[in-house]
Amino acid sequence: MGLTDALFTGTSGLRALGHGMSVIGDNVSNLNTTAFKGARISFSDVMAQSINTGAGSGQLGRGASIQALYPLFTQGSFESTANPTDMAIAGAGFFIVKDPKGSGNVFYTRDGQFMIDKMGYLVNAAGLRVQGWRIDEVTGDITGAITDIQIDRSSPPVKTSKIDVITNLDAREETRTKLIFLSGNIYDNNPAGYTYFPNAGYYEVVIRDIDGKDNKIGIKLGYNAETQKWAYEIYNLNTNQTIISATDVTSTRVSFELPTTKEIITFDWSGITHVNSGNNYIEMPGRTGKIELNGQLDQGEWEVVDLSVKDANGTLRNLRIYIRYDNSDGRWDYRVFENPASTPATDPDDPNDPNQETGTLLVKGNNSDETNTFFFLDGTTQKITLDWSSLTTGTNVTPSVNSYILQETDTLLSYWNATQDVPIPSTAYSYRTTLTIYDSLGTPHEVTVYYNPTTRDNVYEFLVACNPEEDARDFTKDSLPMQWQYEEGTVTQKLEIPSGNLTAQSLKGVLMYGRLEFDNQGNVKKFYETYRIDANTGTLVRIIDDSGNPVPDPIDKFPALGEHGYPLMIADFLGIEFPYDIYPPNAQDQGLVRNDLQKIELNFGYFFKDSWRSESVRTTQYATSNATIFYDQDGFGPGALESITVDNQGIITGNYSNGRVIPLWMVSLANFNAPERLQKVGGNLFKETTHSGPPVTGKPGSNGLGTIAPNSIEQSNVDLGEQFVKMIIFQRGFQADSRIITVSDTMLEELINLKR
Structure with missing residues (x-):
């Protein structure tokens, strides 16, 4: 009957408009919900019923139904906050959050109200963990897969690997004579x-x-x-x-x-x-500084030379030299003793055998392919060179000896004496600058660079040193540090300098010594004759020669230059005994290299790449006062997190108490082909559905994803005025539909009254 149909038609309208009012109520209720996306409802008519009319078949409507209900992902306005972990997305995309209590519970949200929990994880109010990529501190690129963002509360120490010391050295300083x-x-x-x-x-x-x-x-x-x-x-x-x-x-x-x-x-x-x-x-x-042996000697037999040398106090010291040549392999054995026995001891099988000598051994060499060596007078740091390059083999003639008084150019290195309370006097240098570096445990150490003009025009010498008491390199602990062994095929070449112990101890703290030559414009032309201290033996290791070229294979087996092209020095502040790295048996130069040592590059603003090249900020020699223009180093002590910041690329950066500013994480975003079809699960969260399609993840600002607005949250996109207008329309529609029912009811009542 038509009146009954009218009742159901009116009821459908009431039902549809009631749902419409629910949508408006939900929108208005979430007016202040962060990043809330208002929903829109649309209606459609119900399939019509065919009826007969005078003009033929006609269609009679059966009411209204809900056609669609979906959220509107329009951009909400931003509200600035003081919370550094608050983030808003400017554009398309969702934050990815994950429930740590279950597997596969991944949700998506526009609500960027995040905080750091007690475990250091970046979470939302419900404790879901924000997802992102860890950033490599060195390269600045993201690494690994998307995972929970966990902020490091502390910054581990970083040992210094490069120091930058940029100075001006006064060109008006007089050259020493x-x-x-x-x-x-x-x-x-x-x-x-x-x-x-x-x-x-x-x-x-x-x-x-x-x-x-x-x-x-x-x-x-x-x-x-x-x-x-x-x-x-x-x-x-x-x-x-x-x-x-x-x-x-x-x-x-x-x-x-x-x-x-x-x-x-x-x-x-x-x-x-x-x-x-x-x-x-x-x-x-002066003192004796050089000894030369001349003449002939029989091969394979020990020859003995006695002589007296003068020490720095003018006292004569008695020495005895044993030397032997093996013609089969062209190698030398030698010994030098101080205070020898009155006559050389003899052995029937080996005349003049030095193993019977009772004097103090100063230097010992076996199977040496060199024709010179050096030693120190017993109990002193007075170096004497011994040269036998003029010796030949022939008839048994005792070699002659020439000794020379030595005059030395005073250098910063010669003034340094770690056994004194003040290792270097203030009169030895014209300028110094000090900076703090760090070992691998984060312990700070002071390193000082000393400068002084030399006896050569436009040449300055420099000395880099630390506190001798903090120097823990191996030679500082050995009772006999100066020992070398080289494996050359089947031959083992050995060198031992027992008299070098005092010299090694006096060099504690010295990390590098060298010279800088300047051109007429006050710029460094080259490093030259630059040395570091062998961490094993305490001897000088030449790393840059007198022509300014890096030595290709320094004797301590470390490279002459670091990875940036700066001279490399070797330090050890820990003194931990680790195993040695051993060169393979077929290596041309075999030896032992400490793998626990701290390699530090020295940057004066000049690096070597085919030649010495200058940087924009560099050490100079201008006619103005000595001054440190800039210094820095790349090490850090341990630090605690003080604050974090986020940029528009979603990079979370930690600021630590040790001064480090470290990029830690990048927030990842996701988007969907049909975000309107995501499933709302409450708590400002959405979940992926079959109709939404799979998420497409990426960096903020890439692949159509929005950028991050730090210190901001996105407000609801609900327009209150629009909702009120719709509310009035729905209300009027509801009133009209209700009148359909009341009028239809009246008509039905009249129909029933016809029976009466």
């Missing part, structure tokens, strides 16, 4: 001219330059008593060439350049007297 005073007596027994005395007026000396090389120099002096003038000639005894000469001069001083380093050396003989009754001689202060 090596002044050598001669004394003695020369008188003139030839009034007609100069008298040269081959044994008295001629003197030979070894001058050890700033490169550590021994230069044999000869000086010949002549004096004319009638004119009271001098004649002199300075020789290079290595080449027998004259360096400088003059006659008829009144000056008692001459300056000349060393052949190798061009250092300025000055001889002064103003103290020489002219007493006829005295002996003719020349002498100068």
